[in-house]
Amino acid sequence: MRVLGIGEYNDLAATYHGLAQRGHEVKVFVADPACRDVFEGMLDFTPDWQRELGWVRDAGADGLVLFESAIHGKEQDSLRREGFAVVGGSELGDRLEADRDFGQDALRAIGLHTAASRRFSSYADARAHVQAQPGRYVLKFNGADNERSRNFVGEMDDGADMLALLSLYESRASHEPASETTDFVLMEHLQGVEVGVGAYFNGREFLEAACIDFEHKRFFPGELGELTGEMGTIVSYRHSPKLFDTVLAPLAGMLRDGGYCGYINVNLIVNEEGLWPLEFTSRFGYPGFAICEALHAEPWEAILGRMARKDSLALRTADGFACGVVLTVPPFPYRHGYEALSKGAPICLRKELAPEDLQQLHFAEVARVHGQLVTSGSCGYVGVATGVGSTVQEANAHALRIARGVVVPNLRYRTDIGERVARHDLQQLSQWGWL
Template identity: 70%
Template sequence: MRILGIGECNDLAAMHHGFARRGHAVRVFVEDPACRDVHAGLLDFTDDWERELGWVREAGEDGLVVFESAVKGELQDRLRHEGFQVIGGSALGDRLEADRDFGQQVLREAGLKTAASHRFTDYAAAAQWVRGHRGRYVLKFNGADSPRTRNYVGQMDDGFDLLALLGLYAARQQPGEAVDFVLMDHLEGVEVGVGGYFDGCRFLQPACIDFEHKHFFPGELGELTGEMGTIVSYRGSRRLFDAVLAPVAPLLRESGYVGYINVNLIANEDGLWPLEFTSRFGYPGYAICEALHEEPWEAIFRRMLRRDGDAIATRGGFACGVVLTVPPFPYRQGYEELGKGAPVCVRDDLPAADRAQLSFAEVALVQDRLVTSGVTGYVGVATGVAATVAQANAQALRIARGVAVPNLRYRRDIGERVAGGDLARLQRLGWYDRPAPLPMHHPPALA
């Protein structure tokens, strides 16, 4: 195949590298100049994606354009209209993720309950509202490319901590700087996501179920990073899929959406409460999902584009992904001094099968040596697969220990709250069908 990757930060670098290793011709366009060293020496790059469209078109059905983000949906729609095969999303998908009010409206119309949410474009107005409506709220900025570290989950029932943060943001706001955010009622329950691959007409089965761990430190402390690790399974998701994703299929079909889409939720005794859409591949979600695939991405993408099947081949059990970082992640400030250019070494005794479960992100090959690159210190993700969440975590940590980078950091508790009660509670609430145990493989009997 001929594959053109288009993105802002080369977040799909590991996917593109996999395409290239399997013999496909890959060219990647990275919009942000600061990210153009991500996978340098490992991928072929272009400085003009439009110039490559003829190269893609010449390949006919073997030509593919892959988008990494949810900010270029209109361009994706236009390229599809011009006859190109595109995996990514659509203009509707961009709006579902970026405009939280709209996403909540769509989910309400699909029959789901939504938490009260209030939109603001002024910090002072938001603070005044909180003073009159004391409570615990979650602050989330609109925009698919908004920094996740600025979001905040309120901790105090009277909203005092949120008021203090709004005051800080107001004091630091630059002249002319526009802000757009929501305050959503805080919800208690199991945080869970359900995601699937939409081929422009229908969802391929099975959908996946995921449990993200967004805070930087164990025990859900520290910054909201986007994701420090995730538990994923392709089993037991049917009830969530039927309630959440299946109802939005007609809207996705009408918009021409082709790609992965996910809805994050809170499940509790009062039902399902959707929080937000992710109208793109998740990071590191796509790499963790890949560990459970029995076929490569290009086979899945061909099926989605040709609509010649309604299923993907997946493994049972759970995948645990552990994100590997160096300072100053999750921030950009100080990376040149603190973490960039550090050697990334993989132990010689790490088996080849384990090495295949390492998906590197912000790295580059310089003089035959792998080093950290990019803008934040997001080194990659180590993924383990096993029959249980705890076993998958142990596998992922064993693989992570096979990587040596100065000042490497990662969470060791990915999946503990899932195995320690969230999965059982989700089952009691009726939203998880626990699959049958995986078959045990016994050694042959001695003669």
């Protein structure tokens, strides 16, 4: 297979590296200059992905273009019209993720409940709304490339914490360039179990196996600290049919008409009243792709090739659960100060890690310099350690054993990934009839 990977941050570096190690030809384009050293010395890079299209076309049916993010859908649609096999998303997918109102409209159209939500382009207007209707709100910025740490889940019933934060953002916005746009939603806060359901869509149909996932977005154990992109997740391919049939299967027609081809996920709150969809992920999830891989019974080239050819809906997966634990160094989840604090730090592996254990390590912002693995990139996202087990607890223990085999100065990770899932979430979802 000949694969051209296109992204902002080289998020799929571990997948590209695996493909290359298994004998496939891979070239990677990284848009963000701060991330062009990610997997330096380990991958073949190109400064211009468009000039590599002939290289892909020359491979015929074995050529594939792989997009990482949900901001290049228009280009993906154009390449498909030119006859290229493209996996990633589409212009429709970009809008489903970036434009929260549009995404919620699509979910309402298939009969799902949606939380009360209002879009704003003014912090003053948002403050007036909260003052007029006090309550708990969730603030989420529109745009697939917005920093997740700016989002906020209100905790005070009268909305005082949200009002204070909106005032802070308003004061900061007054010092930003006039070209900077303000675009966010305030959504009604919902109580319940947060769970995602995801599957791979080949442009016509979903592959046979769908997964459920339980993300842990807060930086610290006990759900404290910043909202990061994700600090760890529990995934299973064995408990998804009812959620899939209710949430994703009805979207197949829209995705087909919109030319979508790739992984897609809907994050939900589930309570006694039913399902409340929160948002789309219209691309590979990070670190979701690595955690799903721990349960795949076949390599990525088989899955990607099948999606490109549309010749089979098979997706062979393992029983049980996978746990992913994100490994970071300061100043993650921020970029400020990375150069001084952690960039270039050596990464060592304990001798206790067996060769098969290394398959459970999916590095992210790393490079190889003079034979030494070191931290690279823009913010200190070292990678993800994964583990599998027949129970959530076993999967967590396996992932933590792998994580403890990685030695980096000031390495941080959560040890409680899955505790809430095992203690409460699975039982509650079963009681409500969703598993």
